[in-house]
Amino acid sequence: MSLIVQKFGGSSVSDAEGIKRVAKRVVDTQSAGNDVVVVVSAMGDSTDELLDLAGQITTGTHPREMDMLLSSGERISMALLAMAINELGASAQSFTGSQAGMITDAIHGRARIIDVSPHRIKTAIDKGDVAIVAGFQGMSRDSHDITTLGRGGSDTTAVALAAALNADVCEIYTDVDGVYTADPRVASSAQKIDKISSEEMLEMAASGAKILHLRCVEYARRFGVPLHVRSSFSQHEGTWVLPSPDDKIKIQEGEPLEQPIISGVAHDRSEAKLTVVGVPDIPGKAAEIFGIVAGANTNIDMIVQNVSTKGSGKTDISFTLPMVDGQAAMDVLNAAKATIGFDAIDYDEQIGKLSLIGAGMRSNPGVSARFFEALHLAGVNIDMISTSEIRISVVTSAALLDDAVRAVHAAFGLDGEAEATVYGGTGR
Amino acid sequence: MSLIVQKFGGSSVSDAEGIKRVAKRVVDTQSAGNDVVVVVSAMGDSTDELLDLAGQITTGTHPREMDMLLSSGERISMALLAMAINELGASAQSFTGSQAGMITDAIHGRARIIDVSPHRIKTAIDKGDVAIVAGFQGMSRDSHDITTLGRGGSDTTAVALAAALNADVCEIYTDVDGVYTADPRVASSAQKIDKISSEEMLEMAASGAKILHLRCVEYARRFGVPLHVRSSFSQHEGTWVLPSPDDKIKIQEGEPLEQPIISGVAHDRSEAKLTVVGVPDIPGKAAEIFGIVAGANTNIDMIVQNVSTKGSGKTDISFTLPMVDGQAAMDVLNAAKATIGFDAIDYDEQIGKLSLIGAGMRSNPGVSARFFEALHLAGVNIDMISTSEIRISVVTSAALLDDAVRAVHAAFGLDGEAEATVYGGTGR
Numbered sequence: 001m002s003l004i005v006q007k008f009g010g011s012s013v014s015d016a017e018g019i020k021r022v023a024k025r026v027v028d029t030q031s032a033g034n035d036v037v038v039v040v041s042a043m044g045d046s047t048d049e050l051l052d053l054a055g056q057i058t059t060g061t062h063p064r065e066m067d068m069l070l071s072s073g074e075r076i077s078m079a080l081l082a083m084a085i086n087e088l089g090a091s092a093q094s095f096t097g098s099q100a101g102m103i104t105d106a107i108h109g110r111a112r113i114i115d116v117s118p119h120r121i122k123t124a125i126d127k128g129d130v131a132i133v134a135g136f137q138g139m140s141r142d143s144h145d146i147t148t149l150g151r152g153g154s155d156t157t158a159v160a161l162a163a164a165l166n167a168d169v170c171e172i173y174t175d176v177d178g179v180y181t182a183d184p185r186v187a188s189s190a191q192k193i194d195k196i197s198s199e200e201m202l203e204m205a206a207s208g209a210k211i212l213h214l215r216c217v218e219y220a221r222r223f224g225v226p227l228h229v230r231s232s233f234s235q236h237e238g239t240w241v242l243p244s245p246d247d248k249i250k251i252q253e254g255e256p257l258e259q260p261i262i263s264g265v266a267h268d269r270s271e272a273k274l275t276v277v278g279v280p281d282i283p284g285k286a287a288e289i290f291g292i293v294a295g296a297n298t299n300i301d302m303i304v305q306n307v308s309t310k311g312s313g314k315t316d317i318s319f320t321l322p323m324v325d326g327q328a329a330m331d332v333l334n335a336a337k338a339t340i341g342f343d344a345i346d347y348d349e350q351i352g353k354l355s356l357i358g359a360g361m362r363s364n365p366g367v368s369a370r371f372f373e374a375l376h377l378a379g380v381n382i383d384m385i386s387t388s389e390i391r392i393s394v395v396t397s398a399a400l401l402d403d404a405v406r407a408v409h410a411a412f413g414l415d416g417e418a419e420a421t422v423y424g425g426t427g428r
Numbered sequence: 429m430s431l432i433v434q435k436f437g438g439s440s441v442s443d444a445e446g447i448k449r450v451a452k453r454v455v456d457t458q459s460a461g462n463d464v465v466v467v468v469s470a471m472g473d474s475t476d477e478l479l480d481l482a483g484q485i486t487t488g489t490h491p492r493e494m495d496m497l498l499s500s501g502e503r504i505s506m507a508l509l510a511m512a513i514n515e516l517g518a519s520a521q522s523f524t525g526s527q528a529g530m531i532t533d534a535i536h537g538r539a540r541i542i543d544v545s546p547h548r549i550k551t552a553i554d555k556g557d558v559a560i561v562a563g564f565q566g567m568s569r570d571s572h573d574i575t576t577l578g579r580g581g582s583d584t585t586a587v588a589l590a591a592a593l594n595a596d597v598c599e600i601y602t603d604v605d606g607v608y609t610a611d612p613r614v615a616s617s618a619q620k621i622d623k624i625s626s627e628e629m630l631e632m633a634a635s636g637a638k639i640l641h642l643r644c645v646e647y648a649r650r651f652g653v654p655l656h657v658r659s660s661f662s663q664h665e666g667t668w669v670l671p672s673p674d675d676k677i678k679i680q681e682g683e684p685l686e687q688p689i690i691s692g693v694a695h696d697r698s699e700a701k702l703t704v705v706g707v708p709d710i711p712g713k714a715a716e717i718f719g720i721v722a723g724a725n726t727n728i729d730m731i732v733q734n735v736s737t738k739g740s741g742k743t744d745i746s747f748t749l750p751m752v753d754g755q756a757a758m759d760v761l762n763a764a765k766a767t768i769g770f771d772a773i774d775y776d777e778q779i780g781k782l783s784l785i786g787a788g789m790r791s792n793p794g795v796s797a798r799f800f801e802a803l804h805l806a807g808v809n810i811d812m813i814s815t816s817e818i819r820i821s822v823v824t825s826a827a828l829l830d831d832a833v834r835a836v837h838a839a840f841g842l843d844g845e846a847e848a849t850v851y852g853g854t855g856r
Contacts, residue, residue: 016484050504056444057508058515065514068522069507072500079497080481083490094496099572120572144527144548 002168003125004029007039007135007158011175012232013077014044022173022232023084026130030090035125037165038092039135039158040081042073063108067137067148071097074134082132092130095120098146100131101164102138102157110150111138113219116164133161152213159216163223170225172212173232178239179204179211181264181414186405191416193264198243200263200357201227203391207355208268217241262358262367262412267405269398271301272326273351273383275318276333278343286317288340289333296332298325302353302386302395314343318384320395323349351383352401355393356408368392374411380404430596431553432457435467435563435586439603440660441505442472450601450660451512454558458518463553465593466520467563467586468509470501491536495565495576499525502562510560520558523548526567526574528559529592530585534568538578541647542569544592561589580641587644591651598653600640601660606667607632607639609692609842614833619844621691626671628691628785629655631819635783636696645669690786690795690840695833697826699729700754701779701811703746704761706771714745716768717761724760726753730781730814730823742771746812748823751777779811780829783821784836796820802839808832 006026013019022040030036050069078094085092101117124131135154138147149156155172162170179201182190196204198221205214211229220227221243230238279285286305293300298321306316321329330345361367371392375382380403384395396404409415434454441447450468458464478497506522513520529545552559563582566575577584583600590598607629610618624632626649633642639657648655649671658666707713714733721728729748749757758773789795799820803810808831812823824832837843 016481019485053444053504053508054511057447058511060511060515062511062514065507065510065520065522068503068510068524072503072507075496075500075503076478076481079493079500080485082493082496083482083486083488086490086493087486087488092493094493096496096574146524 001033001035003035003037003165005037005039005158005162005165005167005170006173007154007171008041008173008232009154009175010041010044010047010077012173013040013081016080019043019077019080019084023081023088025232026081026085026092027088027090030130036130037121037125037161037167038078038081038130038132039154039161040074040077040132041135041154042070043077043080046073046076064145067108067111067146070148071134071137071146074136078132078134082130085130085132090130091128092132093124094132094134095124096134097137097157098139098144100133100161102133102160103141104138104147104149106140106143106145106147108145108147111140111147113138113149113156113160114141116160118161118164121161121165133157152215155213155216156219159219159223159225159227162225163219167225169228170220171228171230172216173230174211175231175233176211177231177234177236178229179209179241179264181416182405182409183209183267186267186402187265187409187415189415190264190409191414193239194237195240195242196263197359198227198241200359200390201241203355203357203388204264204266207266207357207391207393208270208353209264209266212241262356262414264357264414265405265409265412266355266357267401268353268355269401270323271320271351271353271395272323272347272349273318273320273395274326274329274333275316275346275348276340276342277316277346278314279317280341281313281315285340288336289317290319292332292336292340293319293321293329296325296328298322298329302384302393304384320351320353320384350398351395352398352404353393353395354401354404354408355391356412357391359390361387361390361392370411371408374407375404378403378407380407429461429463431463431465431593433465433467433586433590433593433595433598434601435582435599436469436601436660437582437603438469438472438475438505440601441468441509444508447471447505447508447512451509451516453660454509454513454520455516455518458558464558465549465553465589465595466509466558466560467582467589468502468505468560469563469582470498471505471508474501474504492573495536495539495574498576499562499565499574502564506560506562510558513558513560518558519556520560521552522560522562523552524562525565525585526572528561528589530561530566530588531569532566532575532577534571534573534575536573536575539566539568539575541566541577541584541588544588546589546592549589549593561585580643583641583644584647587647587651587653587655590653591647595653597656598648599656599658600644601658602639603659603661604639605659605662605664606657607637607669607692609844610833610837611637611695614695614830615693615837615843617843618692618837619842621667622665623668623670624691625787626655626669628787628818629669631783631785631816632692632694635694635785635819635821636698636781637692637694640669690784690842692785692842693833693837693840694783694785695829696781696783697829698751699748699779699781699823700751700775700777701746701748701823702754702757703744703774703776704768704770705744705774706742707745708769709741709743713768716764717745718747720760720764720768721747721749721757724753724756726750726757730812730821732812748779748781748812778826779823780826780832781821781823782829782832782836783819784840785819787818789815789818789820798839799836802835803832806831806835808835 082092082094103115104111180190227241510520531543532539608618655669
């Protein structure tokens with residue numbers, strides 16, 4: 001008997017029919033001899049409706065009350081799902097985040113999980129019930145207030161519960177068949193990946209692949225939780241995301257171990273490039289700039305410091321950051337213009353980031369050569385480059401990003417025969 | 429400084445405008461130098477919408493999950509109200525039933541409060557916050573499950589909190605100006621009652637006056653909580669419901685103490701009359717019948733046992749009960765027909781109950797004489813009679829009930845000059 005955690009997003013439970021379909025799948029999984037814990041998001045657009053109501057009342061931020069408000073959404077979907085499962089003759093109980101022992105810090109709207117004590121969930125599954133848990137929410141340890149986990153919250157709830165319960169697998173149900181070698185809406189010949197290591201999935205997620213949130217993959221990797229990303233609309237196997245390098249070697253056992261294994265191509269349009277022009281070329285200036293930007297709570301991604309023009313005593317520092325943080329970063333930098341002593345700020349939102357992810361990349365110089373050759377042949381200019389053990393990323397113009405994705409995808413033999421299937425949007 | 433508990437029903441918070449209006453009233457109350465605790469129901473029709481969703485999924489009863497589902501409604505209204513209060517520059521925190529320490533038994537859908545431990549509410553008001561509490565819901569003591577209190581639940585939450593916090597008053601906001609001497613939709617000359625004792629209000633509520641739920645009045649009387657029933661659409665004083673007989677004497681100090689004081693006329697169309705015909709006239713048969721009916725969880729109201737016809741050895745037993753319980757009572761009685769040995773059951777839903785409520789009634793024979801004279805003059809036949817220290821009730825035909833109300837109302841000089849104002853329906 002296995003213990004399976006299944007997570008269903010808002011689009012899977014957007015109406016009564018969807019809830020019944022999910023209930024059927026849960027009951028089938030239990031009937032096949034498994035213990036089942038289900039994590040569910042709020043129904044369809046209900047979160048947007050609550051935000052709209054709040055917008056009619058206030059333009060301010062009220063983080064504690066916003067969490068109280070938004071956490072009502074999962075109560076509705078999980079209670080209805082429990083009824084639908086009971087209706088099929090199985091027995092289900094729903095639990096709020098706090099009842100399920102999801103203990104968080106007190107940062108409303110983007111709380112971090114600090115402990116998971118799923119006693120009630122264990123009791124429920126031990127007596128043969130399906131336990132349904134509200135995704136996205138918890139209770140703060142000190143103040144006992146309701147918190148929400150922010151973006152990717154429900155996936156993270158599922159993985160955290162799977163880790164705490166030592167589940168055999170955490171199934172993430174979504175509206176696509178799994179993780180693809182590239183976004184099928186850009187590269188229609190993209191293929192589903194059957195198995196991928198947590199490390200590579202982490203790089204994919206960090207590089208813009210939206211199917212799994214970075215945070216959920218980080219959690220799964222850290223606690224050794226196997227993920228299975230699959231469609232709630234079909235019975236096909238999806239993509240397994242496996243935490244242990246041993247698993248990775250096992251699944252790829254047909255292949256020579258030292259060969260680079262390319263997992264896929266990810267892209268990201270959500271970043272902007274900010275260049276601080278004419279920075280005095282003296283030690284400590286880069287640290288000063290990044291310290292100031294970090295103070296505005298901004299995540300910097302790629303960084304390039306230009307070689308100083310001889311004799312000028314000045315240099316330019318460029319970095320990428322989420323577009324939504326662009327204005328705040330410019331504001332804090334301009335406020336410190338005199339102290340830092342730079343000349344100007346260049347800001348460009350018309351950029352795209354493309355990343356190639358695969359194991360054994362750094363030790364195979366042939367990979368980067370083929371990568372840059374493919375971009376060159378496609379006429380794509382490269383603005384910035386960054387690499388890790390298992391990733392090469394470049395920044396290019398936004399207009400050429402799709403061409404670049406297709407060119408790299410083809411160059412590494414990732415194109416498949418069949419067109420990929422995409423079903424729709426994703427929930428929280 | 430006073431501590432005021434204010435309860436707002438679903439019709440007061442049915443949309444953003446309503447929530448803002450309530451917020452304004454709460455802030456005004458606090459600005460006038462009071463500590464304020466607010467109990468709020470779910471927004472307008474939101475409970476019906478949730479029930480409708482559940483109806484699309486199941487025709488069965490799933491009490492634990494239904495409570496989980498319905499309790500989401502107050503989370504939404506209370507979080508939005510907290511935001512609206514914050515927006516006005518005051519500071520508010522919302523609390524679920526379990527956060528507010530509303531501990532109940534485990535009977536889902538109609539849980540009873542067994543303890544109130546409002547530590548967090550006290551802390552919030554001690555630091556100057558408005559505390560907003562979800563009406564209608566609590567947490568079961570043993571299983572720690574979410575429960576709902578059933579009909580009149582939010583009023584009861586408010587009174588229970590007022591009692592536990594030793595509040596100076598519990599204000600029940602509604603869509604009428606207060607409690608009237610009769611239902612103004614029937615007797616347009618009915619007048620608002622300024623002050624009434626808990627005992628009389630209890631009789632009014634039990635006799636069909638719908639403005640306050642019986643349960644809330646019982647709770648207020650038992651714990652000595654003064655209630656103030658008033659309109660959320662105006663600033664007028666409403667009706668004070670005062671627990672202590674001393675208060676009653678005080679407020680009526682202009683009047684001779686031994687004079688009967690008529691509070692009002694209540695009526696009720698929700699009951700039916702059931703007659704068990706041809707019951708063997710031997711000891712224990714009545715107990716047997718009422719034991720069987722009680723087993724079907726039915727509340728019996730008025731009872732009449734006819735005088736046995738000489739020599740027949742048989743008698744008839746009539747009683748009134750809520751119409752909704754009629755079928756169930758007939759079913760259990762018919763199942764026991766052989767054991768009890770009765771001939772037939774007569775069942776009549778075309779009845780109405782009229783009650784006159786007032787202090788000092790029993791010791792003033794003139795009251796009942798005038799009461800029956802008024803009914804006689806109005807051509808109203810009387811079917812059953814029951815009395816208490818402060819109430820006379822009669823059952824009559826449904827068709828004559830309105831005439832009966834107007835006749836009795838006029839006979840006791842309750843008619844006022846002005847027409848009463850009625851605004852609409854009521855929430856839970």
